[in-house]
Amino acid sequence: MEHLLLGKMALIAAAGITAQWLAWRLYLPAVILLTAGGLLLGPATGLVAPHADFGELLRPLVGLAVAVILFEGGLSLEREELKQVGGTVKRILLLGVPMTGILAALAAHFLAGFSWSVAFVVGALLVITGPTVVIPLLRQAKLDRETARTLKWEGILNDPLGAILAVVVFEYLVQDATSPGAFLLHAVGGVIGAAVLGVAAAWGFAWANRRGEIAEFLKAPVLTGLVAVVYAGGNWLQAEGGLISVTLFGAGLANLGLANLDQLRRFKENIGVLLISGLFVVLAATLEPSMAQQVDWGLVAFVAALLFVIRPASVFLATIGLGLSLKRRLFLGWIAPRGIVCVAVAGVFGPRLVEQGYPQADALVPLAFLVVFVTVVLHGSTVGWLGRKLGLAAGPEHDVLIVGATPWSAALADALHRIGLPVVLADTNPHHLTIAETHVPTFAGEILSEQAEQRLDLSRFEHVIAATDSDSYNALVASQFALEQGIDRTFQLASHPEAAPSQLRPEARGRVLLGEGYDSDWLDDRLREGWQFRCLRLARGGVAKLPHQAVPVATLEPSGEVWFRAKEGGFRPGAGDTVILFAPPEVAMTLEPCGKPKSARAQRAEQRAASKAAREAANKAAKAAGALSGKSVTGPER
Incomplete structure (x- = not known):
């Protein structure tokens, strides 16, 4: 019994x-x-x-x-x-x-x-x-x-x-x-x-x-x-x-x-x-x-x-x-x-x-x-x-919170904002937000405080990226948000060489964004060298090929779901996705700037409008050619 x-x-x-x-x-x-x-x-x-x-x-x-x-x-x-x-x-x-x-x-x-x-x-x-x-x-x-x-x-x-x-x-x-x-x-x-x-x-x-x-x-x-x-x-x-x-x-x-x-x-x-x-x-x-x-x-x-x-x-x-x-x-x-x-x-x-x-x-x-x-x-x-x-709720958007207003994180926030993702950039120092010159909403204050919970409604963020220049603070932010958002949606930048791997235990960190070696110093240095964020839209039915020199950061699915690349894997862009890349100048010039991708309906409407404009232009050209031809034939007879 x-x-x-x-x-x-x-x-x-x-x-x-x-x-x-x-x-x-x-x-x-x-x-x-x-x-x-x-x-x-x-x-x-x-x-x-x-x-x-x-x-x-x-x-x-x-x-x-x-x-x-x-x-x-x-x-x-x-x-x-x-x-x-x-x-x-x-x-x-x-x-x-x-x-x-x-x-x-x-x-x-x-x-x-x-x-x-x-x-x-x-x-x-x-x-x-x-x-x-x-x-x-x-x-x-x-x-x-x-x-x-x-x-x-x-x-x-x-x-x-x-x-x-x-x-x-x-x-x-x-x-x-x-x-x-x-x-x-x-x-x-x-x-x-x-x-x-x-x-x-x-x-x-x-x-x-x-x-x-x-x-x-x-x-x-x-x-x-x-x-x-x-x-x-x-x-x-x-x-x-x-x-x-x-x-x-x-x-x-x-x-x-x-x-x-x-x-x-x-x-x-x-x-x-x-x-x-x-x-x-x-x-x-x-x-x-x-x-x-x-x-x-x-x-x-x-x-x-x-x-x-x-x-x-x-x-x-x-x-x-x-x-x-x-x-x-x-x-x-x-x-x-x-x-x-x-x-x-x-x-x-x-x-x-x-x-x-x-x-x-x-x-x-x-x-x-x-x-x-x-x-x-x-x-x-x-x-x-x-x-x-009733206008009381947002659509199926995927909000992103970036903690730490470094030059690179501000550029990332702008890139995500340009492709249509709701982004908030937070930093404890208002001066960092001022010099970042970003076009996204910002929050000046301690992100782990009750004030942040009241002003930002932190539960609406699906992804959190801890991107300050402090490895221990990044780990603290990531570990706190992982309890609510989940470890698969909480990231932090790689630790600096002097802090990794001995000073921070793996269980005390979030998922490492991009991978080891891509710490805040390395990313900011590349930005000063002219590296830029660019987007690559992968053709449907084609093979996903990314530039070798560029660093993939995230992929945006046609449904609007965004996935960030992490050291732990799971980053597999597919046909029809938009890949956000951090690329050197010689590669960036071959890629298009990031912008909000158009829906299938908008793309079809654009194609119809372009076809209509092309037909109208062809008709006008034909009429003009016919008029010129008529003048050249009948002119002498007159």
């Missing part, structure tokens, strides 16, 4: 990570594939039956996983960033969330047929718009900064707010007090106690951390253990109050100025991804074929009302008087995908309510899955298209 249970746990982990990997490779919302994996292991094949396999441990394990996810979300709630959010998010949270909860409760009662008690639980659960779903969608959609920031912070803050609201409603349904006053006193006391516990835990950990009372290698394990203790303590103070405690625990740590918080946050993010993967698979596996019978036309009507009436109405009413454009209000009123916390909280509350005598609560989990699946599919498939239609 023990080996069988261990095998099922390994199967759950494998299914979750495989779904995450496929979602990354296929650019799909991970929630869809995780749900599919859980349905495959559970109802479809019966390989995993969580209630039978885990028994009474299932509920506390699910609750603890939710606690870790909420704690990780709380670590993102930094006060300085929240100051930049503006009135839109405040209105949506303070007015939109209550309106969504009330309207959803009304729809759950009158459309889906839930009792008033269960209907208000449904309303509380469905105010949550999970950041685990919203943020990946924003990265794909490339929305403008104001719209993206609004959705991002709404999603992050809705997790704890929705959890708190659900806890209060749940506590009211299961409490033993006979009067509203007694319940209010009990609920407020429990919420305050859970909140104080979370804040105290954050302050205590920060105090011990600053005094050096915790060894560096123990900080992450101690923090993980504290999350479990705080969650259990909050639940002891009030049923499910641990969700409040761990959320404030994370938010408190995020605002106490811990020097090594980024490392701890990264560790918790990794745990969060693993827990989300396994938790979604387990919760999907708990669904039974009989639950499909509970999805009737009333639930379908409820979900339709949630999508097309409740969310748009809440946003429109909450943002009255803010001066938001109609397009932005339409977009915000449509995009509100629900995520893992909604399903997980439903998995915690549903069985408890059934035990308390609310039989309709057994529909909470299938309803939550239905809402999550429908919103993720619809919003995930339309966020980019609708954003572009």
Whole structure:
């Protein structure tokens, strides 16, 4: 039995990570594939039956996983960033969330047929718009900064707010007090106690951390253990109050100025991804074929009302008087995908309510899955298209960030800009940007600072090139951005001879742009000798032949995707691609300057226009020749 249970746990982990990997490779919302994996292991094949396999441990394990996810979300709630959010998010949270909860409760009662008690639980659960779903969608959609920031912070803050609201409603349904006053006193006391516990835990950990009372290698394990203790303590103070405690625990740590918080946050993010993967698979596996019978036309009507009436109405009413454009209000009123916390909280509350005598609560989990699946599919498939239609999102462009304004990097930025790629050149020294005389947008400041994240929206860059004259700083920038952009899209210049290879470990560097030997000094020297950036468009159906003396830098595919050449390989320009070359003067004069390549339609239009002009010129020439011929023949006869 023990080996069988261990095998099922390994199967759950494998299914979750495989779904995450496929979602990354296929650019799909991970929630869809995780749900599919859980349905495959559970109802479809019966390989995993969580209630039978885990028994009474299932509920506390699910609750603890939710606690870790909420704690990780709380670590993102930094006060300085929240100051930049503006009135839109405040209105949506303070007015939109209550309106969504009330309207959803009304729809759950009158459309889906839930009792008033269960209907208000449904309303509380469905105010949550999970950041685990919203943020990946924003990265794909490339929305403008104001719209993206609004959705991002709404999603992050809705997790704890929705959890708190659900806890209060749940506590009211299961409490033993006979009067509203007694319940209010009990609920407020429990919420305050859970909140104080979370804040105290954050302050205590920060105090011990600053005094050096915790060894560096123990900080992450101690923090993980504290999350479990705080969650259990909050639940002891009030049923499910641990969700409040761990959320404030994370938010408190995020605002106490811990020097090594980024490392701890990264560790918790990794745990969060693993827990989300396994938790979604387990919760999907708990669904039974009989639950499909509970999805009737009333639930379908409820979900339709949630999508097309409740969310748009809440946003429109909450943002009255803010001066938001109609397009932005339409977009915000449509995009509100629900995520893992909604399903997980439903998995915690549903069985408890059934035990308390609310039989309709057994529909909470299938309803939550239905809402999550429908919103993720619809919003995930339309966020980019609708954003572009409303003018709130950029097209399928591939932004490039170049860190370090050296003469060579400025010339590279101009070349990329001329072929139509969005480029930003950043440097800590404004003087370097001034003397670079580049025609691309620039950023003066520390690229690794919070200011850069707020002003540039770093998530929109698909490629990052660290091109300063400092090898160690290049390695630092590359290693930091590789965590988000991926190592295959993060580059740094080759190290100088005196620094390579002994002073910098390979694992502490990004991919080496161009290859070893092409450091900043060598590239700047060649630029002073007259080397230039040139473009070579490879003919379709032909053989890719590049000038031997030139240095290939990047290739631009007809689709607009750009690939940079690295020491590690993978640079294979194909027919129809445009290759960017760094070439000596004698080679550069034989190549065309870089310019934005024309689309196939534009090229055909140019060819038609040229053919038409050639025909018109030929006709004019023929007429002129005929006129001259006529004069020469008839002149003497006259």
